[in-house]
Amino acid sequence: MRTLVRPAVLKTPRGRLVYWSLFTVAIILFTVAFIIPLYWMVTGGLKSSAEVARNPPTYIPEEFHPSNYSDTWDRLELAQYFGNTVVLIGGAWLLGLAIQLPAAYALSKLRPRFGNIVLGLMLVTLMVPATALLIPTYLTVTDVPFLGLNLINNPAAVWLPAAANAFNIYVLKNFFDQIPDELLDAARIDGAGAFTTMWRIILPLSRPIIAVVSILSITALWRDFLWPMVVLPDPAKQPITVYLQRIADTTSLNMLIAGMVLASIPLVVVFLIFQRHILAGLTAGSLKG
Structure with a gap:
């Protein structure tokens, strides 16, 4: 060494x-x-x-x-915008796991016919700058294909793009690849289907990496400013990051800083609570034995 x-x-x-x-x-x-x-x-x-x-x-x-x-909390009505933020982040997080976990499981263990092509196309999207996708994504949420829905001022306008996260799917797939196929074969012999195998075997073994993906998603969503500002023009539905910027010109500087501190506390608390899971997930699958 x-x-x-x-x-x-x-x-x-x-x-x-x-x-x-x-x-x-x-x-x-x-x-x-x-x-x-x-x-x-x-x-x-x-x-x-x-x-x-x-x-x-x-x-x-x-x-x-x-x-x-305390004055900042009361005068700026931060409770309402914290609530908006929790709704946006909670919905995007749950919908993201509901999409990303089955997608990663299918690419890793079910191995569909064109799985490598799909994975390659997903990885290509990681090379495209987020700003280049802003206008196409906006046009998509203003007129959802096949449904004709306009999601402006709707939390789904934040949930759906956040759930389609190629990086999280790739990270989950790499972790699932480390799980021995013998465990899945044993479950199939016992009569378990694909969904049961994922729910009862894959997910319990994947708690560390799920924690990592969750923390990364929550952190990115909490700090996001541009996309919520674009798709949520109604001030009553905006998250706290957009709200604080909107009132910056009419609020005293010390109260604005206090609001930023209060807006940062939840992320710090989440990190302190789940730091062990984060470290375990970052090293999971690195050793075999």
């Missing part, structure tokens, strides 16, 4: 000192790079409007105003 420090050198006191010193410095630098923006955002919500706009800025608030957060 090749490493930055030879094992023989690492066993010496000097080698351990150099190694742990560099490791500690690297960890501190990366931590500071992530913490400083969060610190500025959180403390900005605690300052008065005049102090936030001061130049040069104050590193520590001269006067703490924790009531800014």
Whole structure:
């Protein structure tokens, strides 16, 4: 195994000192790079409007105003827009799993006749910039093929494009490929069909990767701004990211920053709760034995 420090050198006191010193410095630098923006955002919500706009800025608030957060929640009516966001993300997440899991299972284990062609076409879509697909996708949701439906100001305009995620299907398929076919053969011998095999064998073994795909989807949807703004022009149906931008010109800076902090809390909580599942899913299937 090749490493930055030879094992023989690492066993010496000097080698351990150099190694742990560099490791500690690297960890501190990366931590500071992530913490400083969060610190500025959180403390900005605690300052008065005049102090936030001061130049040069104050590193520590001269006067703490924790009531800014409660005032922001009440005055900006954030509860309504948090609710809109949860509806959009929850529906897109559930519909995405309902489409992506069977699709990945079919490509991995059922092996349809033109499965490789379908997979190749899906991977080609990953090479196309998202902005290039904006207009075609918009035209699709304004006049859904074969149904003739206009989904503008409808949550389905966010759900359907988010559910058709080629990257998630590819990640799930790669994980399903690591599951031994002998398990599926045993289930078929016992009389289980394709759906039963997926539900009772594949999905229980795939919890780590499902958690990873779910977190990636929820994070991307929560941060998305352009697409919800385009397909949800009605202010009462917009998610919190679009709402905060819409009121930016008429809201004091400290309240706007406090709103951004409140909008970020759910993502941080979700990551802290599911971080073990994320790490397990990232390493799942990397070792055989």
